[in-house]
Amino acid sequence: MKTMFRYNWLVREEWYRWCEEVPEEELLRIRTGGVGGILHTLFHIIDVEWSWIRSLQGKSDFQENVENYSSLEKIRKLDAEFRTEVENFVNSWDISMENRPFYDPQPDGRVDVDAWGEVMRHVIAHQIHHIGQLSVWAREIGKKPVSANVIGKGLIQPLSSEQ
Amino acid sequence: MKTMFRYNWLVREEWYRWCEEVPEEELLRIRTGGVGGILHTLFHIIDVEWSWIRSLQGKSDFQENVENYSSLEKIRKLDAEFRTEVENFVNSWDISMENRPFYDPQPDGRVDVDAWGEVMRHVIAHQIHHIGQLSVWAREIGKKPVSANVIGKGLIQPLSSEQ
Numbered sequence: 001m002k003t004m005f006r007y008n009w010l011v012r013e014e015w016y017r018w019c020e021e022v023p024e025e026e027l028l029r030i031r032t033g034g035v036g037g038i039l040h041t042l043f044h045i046i047d048v049e050w051s052w053i054r055s056l057q058g059k060s061d062f063q064e065n066v067e068n069y070s071s072l073e074k075i076r077k078l079d080a081e082f083r084t085e086v087e088n089f090v091n092s093w094d095i096s097m098e099n100r101p102f103y104d105p106q107p108d109g110r111v112d113v114d115a116w117g118e119v120m121r122h123v124i125a126h127q128i129h130h131i132g133q134l135s136v137w138a139r140e141i142g143k144k145p146v147s148a149n150v151i152g153k154g155l156i157q158p159l160s161s162e163q
Numbered sequence: 164m165k166t167m168f169r170y171n172w173l174v175r176e177e178w179y180r181w182c183e184e185v186p187e188e189e190l191l192r193i194r195t196g197g198v199g200g201i202l203h204t205l206f207h208i209i210d211v212e213w214s215w216i217r218s219l220q221g222k223s224d225f226q227e228n229v230e231n232y233s234s235l236e237k238i239r240k241l242d243a244e245f246r247t248e249v250e251n252f253v254n255s256w257d258i259s260m261e262n263r264p265f266y267d268p269q270p271d272g273r274v275d276v277d278a279w280g281e282v283m284r285h286v287i288a289h290q291i292h293h294i295g296q297l298s299v300w301a302r303e304i305g306k307k308p309v310s311a312n313v314i315g316k317g318l319i320q321p322l323s324s325e326q
């Protein structure tokens with residue numbers, strides 16, 4: 001669990017650096033698929049991650065509008081603001097939380113019940129899915145996307161070897 | 164670990180059903196980003212998943228060419244052929260395997276060492292990333308992509324509740 005959050009944060013940081021080399025108009029351009037643009041996608045990833053972590057803790061959700069986050073700098077600042085709380089929650093994760101029920105009232109009156117472990121995996125997969133979309137748009141503007149590799153980042157230490 | 168493989172297999176099946184409604188020329192069309200097309204992506208996901216699982220077991224890798232898998236039917240058949248072995252390995256997974264070293268010789272003579280747990284997460288993220296690319300291409304051809312939601316699939320049973 002913690003490994004994949006760390007993976008996502010590393011990849012996100014690499015995308016921020018990638019964005020530094022791209023004209024802002026390309027980062028803001030409306031594109032086909034996903035939530036419709038590069039910075040908008042990064043905002044959406046941050047927003048969704050934080051919102052779910054807040055919801056699991058029974059805290060109020062984020063109501064900010066993407067229009068207020070129309071630069072890389074603002075996106076990074078928002079991410080940094082949210083990160084501490086998300087990181088604390090992720091680091092406090094233990095196996096006993098896996099099956100805790102999360103009650104999610106729906107617009108039609110039903111109440112969905114999701115296991116906390118499912119919600120956490122949803123957050124992880126959510127970023128990876130949207131980063132896949134960024135990788136297509138990167139090629140559309142003629143730039144190599146950030147690698148999505150999990151291996152090679154030193155996320156899990158292998159048992160000692162002669163290598 | 165097992166949860167996310169099951170998630171990936173469910174999503175993959177949904178994409179096969181999605182493909183049934185799309186003309187084959189669209190499935191084969193070369194596109195920007197990723198490995199360059201819809202069926203090619205599905206082949207690549209299956210190939211990479213199976214190859215890593217084979218490699219961890221010290222078994223030989225798959226050498227087939229994507230050109231031999233140029234229809235949805237052939238892709239599904241390949242997936243079914245590989246699934247038993249992959250599923251057996253995933254179901255036999257236990258925590259003691261997380262840090263086992265996997266030695267991966269590189270073309271330049273170095274030998275990378277990856278923890279098995281890292282390789283497994285790499286395989287999981289690999290599919291999700293490529294499915295994100297499919298979701299953009301789906302919109303390019305005017306079709307709604309398959310949902311990437313982890314929640315709502317009954318993957319983890321929440322503890323009993325009054326709901």
